[in-house]
Amino acid sequence: MASSPLLLCVIFCSYCLVALGGRHERGFVLVPTSSSSASEPACSSVSQVTSDPNRASVPLAHRQGPCAPASVASSGKPSLAERLRRDRARRSHILSKASGRTVTLSGASVSIPTSLGAAVDSLEYVVTLGFGTPAVQQTVLIDTGSDLSWVQCKPCDSTACYPQKDPLFDPTASSTYAPVPCDSNACKALADGGYNDGCTNRTDSSLCQYGIEYGNADTTVGVYSTETLTLKPGVAIRNFSFGCGLRQQGTFDKFDGLLGLGGAPESLVSQTAGTYGGAFSYCLPPGNTTTGFLALGAPSNNTADFLFTPLHSSPEGPTFYVVTMTGISVGGKKLDIPPAVFSRGMIIDSGTVITGLPETAYSALRTAFRSAMSAYPLLPPKEDLDTCYNFTGFSNVTVPTVSLTFDGDVTIDLDAPSGILLDDCLAFVGAGSDDTGIIGNVNQRTFEVLYDSGRGHVGFRPGAC
Known part of the structure; x- marks a missing residue:
């Protein structure tokens, strides 16, 4: 019987280690x-960045989990094989671009500049932001491998854009929306970044047109514009430059657009450097049933x-x-x-x-x-x-x-x-x-x-x- 306390101690310590799990x-x-x-069908917690007056944060979620807004929930979660296929294509494209090797893509039905970015369908994390005045919520993918942000805009229809559950952003309903003129310095700077796709053929004025082809040949084309971007009530970024997408083609799935977090001048990070010092952070949760955060x-x-x-x-x-x-x-x-x-x-x-x-x-x-x-x-x-x-x-x-x-x-x-x-x-x-x-x-x-x-x-x- 002398060994019983030791045995109980071993069992109890093993239980504690399992319970703590980390x-x-x-x-x-x-x-x-x-x-x-046990399976967790519902979103179980919300994580936020430590309170700091010099930072602005928003919740972040995996787009295939219960913490994601219902507007981006797809009809079915992709299989592991499909996720890995998409991921392999993205990884290959990024490494090719980073090393300066040539990237060969299949042809696209719209004429746009050299391939930029990577496969959009591989992206997994989303945040919800407000576009325009009054602010309209849009749920967008986050991507440190892209720079130019964009959302689908009216008058885009089902023949020119992919289906999304949120209402399309309507620039005519916003008092702060402004298209970028084709002869402006901002449009010329867009050309330097490789995103310029010439000018629109509007009769009243010629507008700056952006174009992006991702690594899997998905494309988005529209009007380069500025707008107020609201991170959360009381925290807004004025004159935020983004793409108002009028023609999207490819394997896009439910989300409303993309938020570019790369280091080039077109990105959200660079545009807000005067306020946030060119810094941002995120925390990706351990699973799909909890949330993380994105902070500027x-x-x-x-x-x-x-x-x-x-x-x-x-x-x-x-x-x-x-x-x-x-x-x-x-x-x-x-x-x-x-x-x-x-x-x-x-x-x-x-x-x-x-x-x-x-x-x-x-x-x-x-x-x-x-x-x-x-x-x-x-x-x-x-x-x-x-x-x-x-x-x-x-x-x-x-x-x-x-x-x-x-x-x-x-x-x-x-x-x-x-x-x-x-x-x-x-x-x-x-x-x-x-x-x-x-x-x-x-x-x-x-x-x-x-x-x-x-x-x-x-x-x-x-x-x-």
């Missing part, structure tokens, strides 16, 4: 499997919880945000990866799902992760994901911690399991060469990721949503 124990975390977790501006004084690494621009243009990774650890042990493998940098992207690593780094990560997970049977690959597991019969799984180290000796521990596994697969792939990589949104979950161009760094605050 406590590291010598480089491993015990978590419940998805099959043992950097914390005014309290940054003690952030870990900062230098921010670099892509040599091919200012859109992308690049950081330097220096190492990866699995189960608390640093992998033997030569630092030169990461010399081309890693793009941080809100729209890419799966992280694409230089091939040498991914090979080392896969070997270490599979070794640490040897107790669980491997499944055949799921599209690009080649390290997938069968957790049938397991109520809990022991997952090794995965940590990423960046320039400045900054190490972040990815959330387990939401920041490591996607559909029971390791959420990393190899890029096929030791070239530029992309940090996808799965790895970013639960962190507040702060992009601060003014101060030249990116910050990570764990456990923010």
